[in-house]
Amino acid sequence: MASDNPVIYDYSPYFRVYKDGSVERLKEEEQTPAGLDPLTSVNSKDIRITANVSARIYLPPITSTSKKLSLILYFRGGGFCILSSASPIVHRHLNGLAAVSSSIILSVDYRRAPEHHIPVQYDDCWAALEWVASHRSDVEPWLIDHADYDRVYLAGDSAGGNIVHNLAMRVGSQGLSNGLKLAGTILLDPYFWGKQLTASEAAADPELRKRLDQLWGMICPESTAGNDDPRVNPLAVGAPSLEDLGCMRMLMCTSEKDAMRDRAQMYYKALTTKSGWLGKAELYETKGEDHGFYLNDPDSKSTTMLLARIATFLA
Structure with a gap:
């Protein structure tokens, strides 16, 4: 007899979503404790x-107590649905990034979909950004002692890159507490999608493409525009102008x-040639690598070169 509560999204081996909205997590995710990385x-x-938002903060070795460090608010990927700041691949990636760039990193743990729908994730990450902006004089001791609030960056991979874009647009439209200005944004393999397939999407593995095509509808079921929602397709008809992006470097x-x-390259081209945005953007492509290689192969030459490129951007 057919179940009266069938699975409507099967993202095995991670989770399943049922017709009644319930979510079954299929495996416990490994967690790495915070602490000194050898x-x-x-x-x-x-x-x-906040009550709903936590973070893991990373402090690189301090060589001079008088020199302030860049502060990166980092948003992890995982399709808004999996991973956390304590996930081994995220933790190792951010230890490496903090070390190479000599930056403080605040890795934000936003609430996850599909238990929580968009825009919860954006709002959680905005709360973290406003927490930094509004407590510039009395916040976390590592920030008081070592963070340069004139060099605050947003960075993220995959879904985190999507979050970076959406937060930067919000900064452009409403600003931040205490007049804080973003020094720049860094988007790594950002999750952007749309109804009309691009060449790289059409060439993807069919099962991967199916999951990506379903993803926005699962995490944002209230959206009436589907995959052309401006939050996932910033170049969709009627999307807010990229001219208003709230940073001057990307x-x-x-x-x-x-x-x-x-999608990422189309975004870059639109931003730099059509939008009227007055900032400066740079494009860096890693040849021969796939989505999230820096998480899956942290010791590779490609990852080393990428981290060095980010460090140069932050310098």
């Missing part, structure tokens, strides 16, 4: 920002084999 000498600790990082590569 490979990089980066220290980390977990902090609470580094767009793409991977040659990524199914979403074309």
Whole structure:
């Protein structure tokens, strides 16, 4: 007899979503505790920002107490649905980034879909950004002692790159507390999609393409525009102008084999040639690599070169 509560989204081996909206997580995710990393000498600790939002903060080795460090608010990927700041691949990636760039990193743990629908994730990340902006004089001690509030960046991979775009648009439209200005944004393989397939999407593995095509409808079922919702397709008809992006510098990082590569490059071209945005954007593509290679192969030459490129952008 057919179930009266069938599975409507099957994202095995991670989770399933049922018709009644319930979510079944299929496996417990591995967690890495915060603390001193022996490979990089980066220290980390977990902090609470709001009742719903926590973060892991990373502090690289301090060579001069008088020199302030860039502060990166980092938003992880995972399709808005999986991973956390404590996931081993995220934790190692951010230890490496903090060490190479000599930056403080605040890795924001937003609530996950599909239990929580868009825009919860954007609002959680905005709360973290406003927490930084509104507490510039009395916030977390590592920030008081070492953060340069004239060099605050947003960065994220995949879904996190999508979050970076949407937060930067919100900064442009309403600003931040205490007049805080973003020094720049860094998007790594950002999750952008749309109803009309690009060449890189059409060439992707059919099962991957199916999951990506279903993803926005699952995490944002209230959207009436589907995959042409401006939050996931910033170039859709009627999307807000990129001219209003709330930063003056951007580094767009793409991977040659990524199914979403074309979207990122289309975004970069639109931003730099058509939008009227007055900032400066840079495009960096890693040849021969796929989506999220820096998480899956942290010791590769490609990852080393990418982290060095980000460090140059932050310098």
